[in-house]
Amino acid sequence: MSSTSRASFGSKFGIIMAAAGSAVGLGNIWRFPIETGQNGGAAFILIYIIAIALLGVPLMVAEFFIGRHAHTNAAHAYKKLSSHPFWSNIGFIGVLGGSLILCYYVVVAGWVLKYMFLSLDGTLSTLFTPGDASGYESLFGNFVSSTWSPLVFMVLFVLMCHFAIAAGVRKGIEKLSKIFMPALFVILVVLVGFSLFAPGAQEGLSFLFHPDFSKLTTSSVLSAIAQAFYSLSLCMGCLCTYASYFGKDVNIIKSAVSISVIDTLVAIMAGLIIFPAVFSAGISPQSGPSLAFIALPGAFQQAFGAVPAVAYIVSVLFYALLVLAALTSAISLYEVPTAYIHETWHIRRRYAALVVTAVCLMLGTVCSLSMGVLGDLHIFGKSVFDFLDYFCTTIMMPLSGVFIAIFLGWVVKRDIFMDDVTNGCTLRTTPAAVVHWLLRWVAPVLLFAAFLGVLGVI
Numbered sequence: 001m002s003s004t005s006r007a008s009f010g011s012k013f014g015i016i017m018a019a020a021g022s023a024v025g026l027g028n029i030w031r032f033p034i035e036t037g038q039n040g041g042a043a044f045i046l047i048y049i050i051a052i053a054l055l056g057v058p059l060m061v062a063e064f065f066i067g068r069h070a071h072t073n074a075a076h077a078y079k080k081l082s083s084h085p086f087w088s089n090i091g092f093i094g095v096l097g098g099s100l101i102l103c104y105y106v107v108v109a110g111w112v113l114k115y116m117f118l119s120l121d122g123t124l125s126t127l128f129t130p131g132d133a134s135g136y137e138s139l140f141g142n143f144v145s146s147t148w149s150p151l152v153f154m155v156l157f158v159l160m161c162h163f164a165i166a167a168g169v170r171k172g173i174e175k176l177s178k179i180f181m182p183a184l185f186v187i188l189v190v191l192v193g194f195s196l197f198a199p200g201a202q203e204g205l206s207f208l209f210h211p212d213f214s215k216l217t218t219s220s221v222l223s224a225i226a227q228a229f230y231s232l233s234l235c236m237g238c239l240c241t242y243a244s245y246f247g248k249d250v251n252i253i254k255s256a257v258s259i260s261v262i263d264t265l266v267a268i269m270a271g272l273i274i275f276p277a278v279f280s281a282g283i284s285p286q287s288g289p290s291l292a293f294i295a296l297p298g299a300f301q302q303a304f305g306a307v308p309a310v311a312y313i314v315s316v317l318f319y320a321l322l323v324l325a326a327l328t329s330a331i332s333l334y335e336v337p338t339a340y341i342h343e344t345w346h347i348r349r350r351y352a353a354l355v356v357t358a359v360c361l362m363l364g365t366v367c368s369l370s371m372g373v374l375g376d377l378h379i380f381g382k383s384v385f386d387f388l389d390y391f392c393t394t395i396m397m398p399l400s401g402v403f404i405a406i407f408l409g410w411v412v413k414r415d416i417f418m419d420d421v422t423n424g425c426t427l428r429t430t431p432a433a434v435v436h437w438l439l440r441w442v443a444p445v446l447l448f449a450a451f452l453g454v455l456g457v458i
């Protein structure tokens with residue numbers, strides 16, 4: 001594949017929307033708010049922002065640099081900067097990790113899609129019994145453990161991603177991101193508006209923002225780092241692959257900062273939606289699927305029940321928000337193996353996407369069934385779904401982060417980095433020098449410590 005015939009993004013706005021679309025996902029909406037609430041509110045947000053500044057932005061710049069410099073998929077990009085057999089292959093970790101995350105991400109995205117329909121057809125409102133979440137609990141439990149229904153929604157979601165990817169970088173990924181991300185932002189603002197007027201808003205806000213430094217422990221620092229990585233979609237090939245479609249005039253550092261700011265703002269806004277509703281409904285805050293599928297449907301009814309139309313609208317908008325967030329993230333994950341297969345096997349993008357879809361449907365089916373009929377199938381004591389999540393986010397992401405930081409800080413010549421990141425010395429050099437210093441001295445140490453910490457070694 002000659003580099004001139006390679007696809008590219010059409011505008012800087014498109015680039016920011018596509019990369020922010022990758023970053024803004026389910027992690028922002030159901031993980032960040034609760035981590036914040038449980039780890040000392042504003043104190044955690046402070047640590048999170050430090051993690052983004054010291055690790056997140058530098059690693060995002062590193063991935064953008066590698067992708068744009070090499071102008072090829074995430075696995076081959078590293079080969080263009082080093083011929084050493086170890087360093088030239090670290091990109092494979094990202095391609096493998098991104099592909100595996102995709103296979104379970106689409107399962108959860110299928111649930112979100114189903115819940116959007118359940119809120120649209122009014123099921124979520126009719127199930128509401130004040131002070132009793134058992135209706136929602138059994139609805140969710142029965143749904144995820146059943147065989148066909150979650151599969152149908154997963155397939156629907158996968159097909160949406162497939163067609164977006166098959167349409168191409170500019171007509172698929174960029175065009176959709178330019179529509180979906182602003183729509184997501186508008187929905188967020190409307191929902192924050194509603195939520196701040198919920199009766200218990202004050203209590204929710206203080207849960208989220210009250211700075212309690214006594215709750216900051218080593219484990220909350222590790223949570224902040226892990227959350228920053230997951231939320232910014234780092235080290236899983238997505239950002240590197242997207243950057244391979246960037247033009248030479250893109251200011252990589254400025255883009256990385258903008259994307260990180262957007263991602264963090266969305267996460268904080270998600271907290272502004274969730275906690276006022278949860279507290280005004282008198283529910284204890286929790287995280288993950290049980291928050292989104294069991295607690296929140298009731299919380300919205302309870303908090304806005306005085307005007308049923310508002311409860312209905314909030315519920316529909318919230319699940320639409322989750323669908324949009326999941327879709328743009330899944331598309332970025334899809335692009336990683338698609339670009340790899342397209343350029344390695346020299347087959348058309350459309351056919352490469354077909355291969356990804358087939359593999360994703362097969363593995364996704366196993367993940368989905370691991371909540372039900374395949375519940376007894378365990379890998380290292382975990383269900384297939386939990387194992388993939390653990391393996392990708394706890395092992396592969398930080399490990400890949402350590403390697404990328406060392407690669408950029410110590411293996412690649414500093415001059416190549418400086419020249420490329422400053423667009424041939426046309427931009428200021430200080431930001432690039434600071435990022436390089438962080439990649440060389442700070443990121444490897446912090447990330448390795450975090451990796452050992454997560455494994456329970458320190």
Ligand code: PHE
Binds near residue numbers: 101
């Ligand atoms: N950043 C996405 C989220 O917050 C998840 C993701 C991780 C996407 C890694 C791509 C790569 O949900």
